[in-house]
Amino acid sequence: MAELLDQITExxxxxxxxxxxxxQEGAFNLRQNGISLCHGNTEHIKIKKKEDKQGIDVYIDGDTKGEEVHIPVVVSASGMVDIVYNDFYIADGADVTIVAGCGIHNSGCNExxxxxIHAFHVGKGANVRYEEKHYGEGEGTGARVLNPVTKIYMEDDxxxxLDTVQIKGVDSTVRETEVTMGAGAKLYVVEKLMTHDSQTAESNMAVYMQGEDSSAQIISRSVAKGQSTQIFHPRAIGEAKCHAHIQCDSIIMDEARVRSIPEIDARHLDAAIIHEAAIGRINNEQLIKLRTFGMTEEEAENVIVEAFLN
Structure with missing residues (x-):
């Protein structure tokens, strides 16, 4: 029987x-205000509650093909600090999409x-897509804070x-990501972020390409408005014959500040690593063209920002 959810959670x-x-079907686990509210398993995906600390272990067997796991988190109690440890064990050859995300509704005055803290143990030849969305709302003055830690251990091939999005409403976030890659492993990262008012966002990423012929593509796109600040520090470390490309693009508006610090670290003769970074304002020609269609300046800016982040 499905759990009845309140309006805010929905x-x-x-x-x-x-x-x-x-x-509430298939493989899922819904966490609300520090409690695992409901969960479900499938033939190939099993979710078990940890016994020593808050969190779950998700076991995905090698016969999993095209299935999804949904593990959302909702915090709607003002003043709550929720820390959770989730581990994913993906067997050799599995093909799975994991849909995560956290939303905070804060109507009070407390943070x-x-x-x-998520760890992914990815078996040989497995194919994993991990989607994570962060979102904040509520009429309260208390801050909405999200600090994700993601560790990915990839075996050969x-x-x-990794597809992450911070939609809006998050006052402060520090994201820590670490990836270790075996031979022939492939990593694709797309990070999208928008900050406004006095929000702060920091993203640190370290990718260790330890296996021969491993490769990584890291793309970060962000928009900073108001007096918000952003810091990006992606690192690609080549410890074997490998390929990597880091690209950071940002639009800056109002009185915001953006720092982009892509770092490449070649520790092998055949490590080929490239980085690019660009920060700039909205293109005036695009604004003018959209204004000729009858849009206000704000409407035109919104169209450009939305297209940039999509």
């Missing part, structure tokens, strides 16, 4: 799990925070796609 879930909408 509203937040529509923001952080909007690909097909969160449903609400969620720290999700594994493929991992």
């Amino acid at each position: 509203q937040v879930l529509r923001q952080i799990d909007s690909s097909a909408g969160f449903k 609400s925070r969620h720290d999700g 594994a493929v991992f796609t």
Whole structure:
């Protein structure tokens, strides 16, 4: 029997799990205000509650083909600090999409925070897509804080796609990501972020290409408005024959500040690593063209920002 969810939880879930909408079916685990509210398994995917600390272990067997796991988190209690440890064990040859995300609804005056520490153990030849959305809302003055930690351990020929989005409303975030790659492993990262008002965002990433012929593509796109600040520090470390490309593009508006610090570290003769970084304002020609269609300046800016982040 499905758990009855309140209106706020339903509203937040529509923001952080909007690909097909969160449903209490298949493999899923919904965490609300520090408690695992409900979960489900399938033939090939099993979710077990940790016994020594808050969090779950997700076991995905090698016969998993094209399945999804949904693990959203909702914090709607002002003043709550929720720390959770989730481990994913993906067997050799599995093909799975993991849809995560955290939404904070804060109607009070105290800070609400969620720290999700996720570890992915990806078997040989497995293909994993991990989608994570962060979102904040609520009429309260208390801060909405999200500090995700993601650790990915990739065996030979594994493929991992990391697709992260911070939609809006998050006052402070520090993201820490670390990836270790075996031979022939492939990593694809797309990070999208928008900050406004006095929000702060920091993203640190270290990718260790230890296996021969491993490769990584890291793309970061961000928009900074108001007095917000952003810091990006992606690192690609080549410890074997490998290929990597880092690209950081940002639009800066108002009185915001953006720092982009792509770092490449070649520790092998055949490590081929490239980085690019660009920060700039909205193109005036694009603004003028959209204004000729009858848009206000604000409407034109919104269209450009939305297209840039999509």
